[in-house]
Every structure is written in structure tokens, then in C-alpha cells.
Amino acid sequence: MRIGQIAIDLDPLRANRDYRRLFTGRFVSMAGNAVATTAANWQVYGLTHSSLDVGLLTLASGAGMFVGLLNGGMLADRHDRRTVLMLVQLPQAVLAALLMVNSLLSHPALWPLYVITFSIGLCSGLSSPASTAATPALVGDAKLPAAAALNATASQLGQLGGPAIAGLLIAGPGVATCYAIDAFCFAVFGLAMIGLRPMPPVTRAQRPGLRSLAEGFRYVRHSGVVGGMLLVDTNAMLFGMPQALFPALASTHFHGGSTTFGLLTAAPGLGAMIGAATSGWTGRVRRPGVVVIGAGIVWGSAIALFGIVDSLPLALFFLALAGMGDLISEVLRNALLQRYTPDELRGRVSSLYLAQVTGAPALGNVEAGGVARLISPAFSVVSGGLACVAGALVLGAAIPALRHAKLAGSVSESATKSPQESTA
Numbered sequence: 001m002r003i004g005q006i007a008i009d010l011d012p013l014r015a016n017r018d019y020r021r022l023f024t025g026r027f028v029s030m031a032g033n034a035v036a037t038t039a040a041n042w043q044v045y046g047l048t049h050s051s052l053d054v055g056l057l058t059l060a061s062g063a064g065m066f067v068g069l070l071n072g073g074m075l076a077d078r079h080d081r082r083t084v085l086m087l088v089q090l091p092q093a094v095l096a097a098l099l100m101v102n103s104l105l106s107h108p109a110l111w112p113l114y115v116i117t118f119s120i121g122l123c124s125g126l127s128s129p130a131s132t133a134a135t136p137a138l139v140g141d142a143k144l145p146a147a148a149a150l151n152a153t154a155s156q157l158g159q160l161g162g163p164a165i166a167g168l169l170i171a172g173p174g175v176a177t178c179y180a181i182d183a184f185c186f187a188v189f190g191l192a193m194i195g196l197r198p199m200p201p202v203t204r205a206q207r208p209g210l211r212s213l214a215e216g217f218r219y220v221r222h223s224g225v226v227g228g229m230l231l232v233d234t235n236a237m238l239f240g241m242p243q244a245l246f247p248a249l250a251s252t253h254f255h256g257g258s259t260t261f262g263l264l265t266a267a268p269g270l271g272a273m274i275g276a277a278t279s280g281w282t283g284r285v286r287r288p289g290v291v292v293i294g295a296g297i298v299w300g301s302a303i304a305l306f307g308i309v310d311s312l313p314l315a316l317f318f319l320a321l322a323g324m325g326d327l328i329s330e331v332l333r334n335a336l337l338q339r340y341t342p343d344e345l346r347g348r349v350s351s352l353y354l355a356q357v358t359g360a361p362a363l364g365n366v367e368a369g370g371v372a373r374l375i376s377p378a379f380s381v382v383s384g385g386l387a388c389v390a391g392a393l394v395l396g397a398a399i400p401a402l403r404h405a406k407l408a409g410s411v412s413e414s415a416t417k418s419p420q421e422s423t424a
Contacts, residue, residue: 007280008276008278009146010150011143011146012138018196019135025085026154026155027157030157030158031162032183032186035178036182038178039175039178040099040175041246043175051377052369052370056369059365060114060121061120064119065125067125068124068128069126069351069355071125072126075126075347076201076347076348076350077212080198081200082193084130086190086193088124088127089193092186093183095123096182097179098116099113099182100179100183103175121358125351129351130347132338133346133347134199136338136343137199137343144335144339148330148331148332149276149331152279152334153273153276161266161269163262166178171258201344213348219348226336226349226353227399228289229333230356232292232396232399233333233356234360236296236326236360237357238360239364239388240387243361248372256312263312264315264316267323270320273327274320275325276331279328279331282331282335287405289336289405291332292333293403299325300391303318303319306385307385337349339407371384
């Protein structure tokens with residue numbers, strides 16, 4: 001296989017000006033948010049010395065995003081997706097500025113961190129389905145895997161560079177600088193959307209409400225491919241998400257400070273970047289669903305091994321390996337999602353998918369923090385990774401529609417069966 005067949009496909013960026021703007025805006029905002037999130041986690045741990053409280057901060061962000069996603073999906077299927085993207089950036093910039101103000105107080109309060117984080121998550125949830133649903137219209141079906149890889153790359157670049165930069169900034173000028181950077185990045189995203197062409201949905205959905213939302217739920221429930229992907233990723237994030245433990249592990253297990261914390265947080269992003277840089281092969285996979293299941297097994301195994309080792313370099317290696325597996329899974333899950341969802345439902349189905357992507361890690365962090373408090377952080381990490389592997393094996397065997405999903409050719413009838421129907 002030639003290097004050109006392995007390297008990430010850049011054609012969507014080269015060929016489409018509007019996609020370049022969307023990609024740039026997403027990347028900048030994700031990077032800024034990663035810096036601010038890392039700072040908020042560290043600030044909460046500094047105020048409370050509790051991994052559970054750090055997990056609850058993640059839960060607050062996830063809860064806000066979950067509410068926003070459910071509404072954002074309906075907005076994306078009814079209104080111009082560019083307009084939706086533009087309208088939420090200014091409120092997010094203001095909220096990030098409020099985090100900065102609170103951090104500059106002589107005695108920063110804890111509650112604003114939860115309230116503002118919830119609100120930022122809410123705004124992000126309102127815009128994310130529009131961003132996801134806009135991609136197929138900009139790049140076309142043939143380039144969906146390439147665009148998914150590029151979108152994942154933007155996210156992982158932010159997750160890689162953001163925490164590392166935040167660790168240095170926390171040790172230097174302080175967390176207020178992290179929040180100021182986040183506010184600036186949200187403003188940049190809004191400006192990038194000004195030059196984007198209008199992107200109304202092909203078929204305008206019914207008025208937002210429970211009936212419209214239920215239509216998206218029904219589609220996910222009856223699609224073995226989309227529903228199966230959500231179950232596999234939920235399993236991985238619910239049991240194998242140790243991010244809330246990173247502050248405690250950095251301080252007590254690896255005997256470091258904010259820099260060590262930043263390295264632990266950034267390591268999965270490094271592995272994801274390596275996976276993204278070599279993701280050109282994903283567009284030619286014959287059984288992408290099998291790869292998604294296998295990537296879940298890689299994630300869980302690497303997380304369990306991370307919890308066993310005492311060496312920081314080795315721990316970073318296993319976290320990077322986990323990130324690589326997650327990136328490949330993310331690329332194929334996003335491509336399959338767009339492939340198996342009609343345009344008139346893409347906003348709502350994307351919102352449900354993104355709600356799972358956000359909500360499951362939030363719950364997983366709370367679960368990890370709770371187990372760590374009851375037993376120990378190391379036990380929480382190892383047991384969660386092993387549970388993730390077991391769950392991926394069981395789900396992979398139980399959902400044949402996902403195992404037989406394809407990225408090319410016609411969408412088969414079996415792809416729209418529910419996991420329960422697929423196992424009948």
C-alpha cells in the first residue's frame with residue numbers, strides 16, 4: 001500500500017472554500033474550549049481536592065450540551081444551518097469572559113464554574129448538529145470519510161494542543177488567560193461563518209417539538225447501524241473514561257503537578273493525531289462496523305493497561321494508543337452516520353448521536369470518580385477498561401447489522417433494522 005493511500009485525504013479542504021471556513025472555525029473554537037476545559041478542571045480540583053467534583057463539572061457541561069443538542073438538531077433540520085452556527089458564538093464568548101472574571105477574584109467561587117460550564121455546553125449543543133449536518137452538503141457522499149477524518153483531526157488537534165498549552169498557562173499567567181483565549185476563539189468561529197453560503201436543509205422539517213424529536217428517536221431505534229454505533233460508543237465511554245481522575249493521578253500516582261496533568265490530558269489527542277494522519281485507508285474499509293467494534297476493544301484494553309503501569313512515559317503511550325483507537329472509531333462512526341441518515345433527518349439524528357458522544361463521557365467521568373472514591377483511582381481505571389472490552393465483544397456479537405455495514409453501494413434494508421430486530 002502506497003503512502004498516499006494511508007495519509008489523510010485533504011481533498012475536501014483543497015476543493016471547497018466553504019468547507020475550509022467551517023473546518024477553520026470548528027478547529028479554533030475546539031482548541032480554545034480544550035484550553036478552558038482543562039483550566040476549569042484544574043481550578044475545581046484546586047478548590048475542592050475532589051475527583052468526583054471534577055467529574056461533576058464534566059457532567060454539568062454534558063448536561064448543558066445534551067439539552068442544547070436535542071433542540072439544536074430540530075433547529076438544524078428546519079432553519080439555515082449557517083445562521084444557527086453564527087448566532088451561538090457571541091453568547092459563548094461572553095460566558096468564557098465571565099469565567100475569566102470569576103477566576104480573577106481574590107476568592108473565586110465554585111458555583112459559577114458549574115453554571116457557566118453548563119451554559120457553554122448548552123450553546124455548543126445548539127450549534128453542533130448544524131455543523132455536522134452541513135458537512136455532507138459541502139463535500140458530497142464520496143468524501144464523507146475524508147471529511148470525517150479532517151473534522152476529527154480538528155477536534156483532536158484541539159484536544160492535543162489545548163491541554164498542553166493550558167498546563168503551561170496555568171503554571172504561568174494562570175487560569176484567567178485560558179478563559180480569555182476561549183472567548184477569543186469563539187469570536188473567531190463566528191467571524192468565519194459570515195462568509196459561508198446559506199445552507200438550508202433540503203427538506204424543511206416540521207416545527208420543533210416533541211413530535212419532531214420523536215421522529216429522530218424512531219429512526220435511531222430502527223437503524224441497526226446507527227443504533228449499534230451509539231451502543232458500542234456508549235459502552236466505551238461509560239466504562240472506559242478516566243479523565244476525571246487525571247488531576248488525582250497526576251498528583252498522587254505520578255507525583256507531578258499541572259504539567260503532568262496537561263500531559264495526561266493531551267496524550268489521547270497525540271494518539272488520535274497519529275491515527276488521523278494515517279486515516280486515508282478508512283475510506284476503503286469493506287466492513288467499517290467491524291473496525292468500529294475493534295476500535296472499542298483497543299480503547300478499553302489500552303485504558304486498562306494505563307491503570308496498571310507506574311511509569312509516566314508508558315502511561316502516556318497507552319493513553320495515546322487509546323486515543324488512536326478512538327479516532328479511527330470516530331471517523332468511521334461519523335461517516336456511517338451520514339451515510340445511513342437521510343438529509344431531512346440529519347440534524348436530529350446528529351443531535352442524538354452527539355448527545356451520546358457528550359453525555360456518555362460525562363456519566364463515565366462521574367462513574368470513574370465515584371469508584372475511585374470508594375476504592376482507588378487505579379482500580380477505577382483498570383476495572384472500567386476491562387468492562388469496556390467485555391461490552392464491545394458482547395455488542396459486536398449481538399448486532400449483525402453493524403458488522404455488515406458498508407460505506408459504498410446502496411443502503412441495505414438490514415441497515416435500518418433495530419439491534420433487537422437484527423438479532424432475531
